[in-house]
Amino acid sequence: MSDNMYSKFLKLVILVFLLVNLAKAQNKTDFFVEKPFQVPSYLLNNAEKLAKNLAKDQDVLDEKEAEEMYKNSFYILKERVNTGELYFSNELTDYLTKIVDDLLLNEGSLKGKIRVFLTRNPQANAFCLPDGTILVNVGLLNILENESQLAGILSHEITHYKKHHALNQRKKNKDLKDQKYSNTSSEGVLFKMLSYSRENEFESDAGAVNILNGGKYNAAEYPNALKFLMEEQKDTLKGSLSDFFNTDVFTVDTAIVSKKNIKKELNKSVSRSKSLLKLGDVEYETHPDGEKRILAVKEILTSIEYKEPAKLDNTEFANLKRKAEFETVENAYLEGEYITALLLSLKLKEKNPTSETAEVMIVKNLFWLSRLKENGVMNDFLGKVEVNKSADMARLKLFFDKTKAPDLGKFLFTYTKKQLERFPENESIAFYVAAAAELHLGKDAALVFYKKYNSKFPIGNYSVYIKNKID
C-alpha cells in the first residue's frame, strides 16, 4: 500500500470507527466492541509480491495467469477494507479465527494459508477468495443456530480453497482470461471468480463433512446450515403491521396491506438471483441444486463413520448471534436501506420485546422513511427496494408507498411519543420525538421538544445540533 493510499485508508478507518461508536455509545452490550486500529497484517501486504509468491505455490494455472488472479483478488479485498466494509477486530472476528484454527488442526498443509475476515454485509453469506481469505458476512449469524453450523459453512469455504476451485474455474472459463481488475467492475470480477460449478459445490459439501467429522464440531449440523441458507425466509414477522404501528390516533389501513396487494407486489419483484450478483459466493441461493446438496450431504453422513462429538456449550454463539443481529440492523440503516433495517428491527423487537436498542432502531428508520415521504422522494426510494420474495418486505413497501404523507407524519409523531413514554430516559428517542414533531407539526411545535431534550440531556449526542436549532 502506498503512503498516500495508506493515510487515506486510515482516515476512513477513523471515520467509520467514530460513526459506529457514536451510534453505539448508548448501548454497548448490544453491539460488538471494535478495538481500534488493529489492521490485520495480511492486509498490509504488497499485492504484486504476494501474488507472485502465491502463483509459484500452485500448479493449476500458468504462473502469470495465476499471478493476475491473485492480484485481482487481493485488490478486491483491499477495496473492501478501504470502504470500511470489514470489521477489524471484535469478539466475533476473534471467535471466527478460533473456529478456523480448530478446523485446521488436522489440515497441516493449510496452516497459515487460510484467514477469515468479517464483513458488515447483512446478507447471510460467506465466500472464499482464491488466496485463501474467507469473508463471512455478519448477516450469516442471523440464520444459524449453533457453532457447529457455522463451522460447517467455514469448512465448505476452506474446501473451495483446498481443492483450488477458483483456479480450476478460471482454467475452464477462458473468457475470464483478459478480465483485468478495475475500480468499476470489481464486483463483477469477484462474481465470476467465485461462480463455482455444481461439482465444486458438491465437492465442498463433502469436504466440509470430512473436515468436521471427528473434530469438536457436529457434522450432522451441516445439512441444517445448508437448509437455513437456502430458505428464503426463516423467521417472518409474527405480528401484523397493526400490532406494531397502531397508536391512539393512527390506525394502519389494512386495505393497503391486503393479501391481494402483497401478492401483486411479490409478483412484481425481480428474481432474487439478480440481486445476488454483488454478494459473492452464489451457491446458496434458490438454487435448483439446493435440495440435492442437502440430500447428498445426508447420504455422505450415513456412509461414513460418523462420530458424534461431545455437546458444545452454545452460550458464546448465542451471545454473538444476538449482537450480530443488532449489528446487521445498524449496518442496513447506515447504508440507507431503511425498509430492510425497519423489518429487521421489528423482528428484533419480537425477539427482545423490552429492548430499548431495538426500539431506537425502529424509531430511526421510521423517521427517515417519513422524511423521504414528506420530501416527495418515496417513489424513487421504493423503486430501488428489492422485495426478494419476502411478504414482510412487500407489506412494508406497500405501507410506505400508499399511506399518505400527513397520515405517515401523524403515525411517526404519535408512535415515537408513545415510545418515549416507555423509555423516558432514552436520549435518541427523545431526539427523534422532537425531529418527528418538526416534520409533522412544524418548527414552533418542535421547539418545545427540543428544549425538553436539552434540559434533560445538556451534554447529549444531539445537544450541539439542537442548540443551533434553538438559537
Ligand SMILES: [Zn+2]
Ligand atoms: Zn461454495
